[in-house]
Amino acid sequence: MTGNEIVEIAIKLKIKYKSTDPFKIAAMLKIDCNFVSFSKHVVQAYILRPHENLEPFIFINSNFDKKSQQIFCAHELGHAILHNNPCNHFDGNPLSNSTEHEANLFAIALLFNPQLFNTDIEEMNNYTLKAILDHNVSYT
Numbered sequence: 001m002t003g004n005e006i007v008e009i010a011i012k013l014k015i016k017y018k019s020t021d022p023f024k025i026a027a028m029l030k031i032d033c034n035f036v037s038f039s040k041h042v043v044q045a046y047i048l049r050p051h052e053n054l055e056p057f058i059f060i061n062s063n064f065d066k067k068s069q070q071i072f073c074a075h076e077l078g079h080a081i082l083h084n085n086p087c088n089h090f091d092g093n094p095l096s097n098s099t100e101h102e103a104n105l106f107a108i109a110l111l112f113n114p115q116l117f118n119t120d121i122e123e124m125n126n127y128t129l130k131a132i133l134d135h136n137v138s139y140t
C-alpha cells in the first residue's frame, strides 16, 4: 500500500465519522478497545486478532494520560485497518518494519491536519513519524 493510499484512508474515516478520535472511530468499526494496567516501560498498547475473519481487539495501557492513549489507539487502529497480522504492538524501535511505518503514518494522518507539517507526511520516514507521535506521549 502506498503512503498516499494510507493517508487517504485516514482522511476518509475522519470525514465519514466526523471525528479524529480513534476511540470513537474504533467503536463505529466495532473494534473493541480495552484498557489494561501495565508498567509504563513494559508495554504501551497492542492489538490481537484471534482470527483473520474476526475484528481485532485493541489493548491500551491505562496508566498513560488521555493524549498518549489517543496516540496509541490511532496507531493500533492503523494496524487494525491496514494489516492482517495476528499481533502487533506499539514498540520503541523506530526502524522496525514497514507495518510500523504504515501504522505511524495512519496515526499522524488521523490525528493531525497534514497541512500543519512543512513536508508531505507520506514522504516522511518512519523515524520522523515516530518522533512526532512520541513527542505527544508522556512516557514519564
Ligand SMILES: [Zn+2]
Pocket (backbone or CB within 6 Å): 075, 079, 088, 089, 090, 091, 099, 100, 103
Ligand atoms: Zn505497531
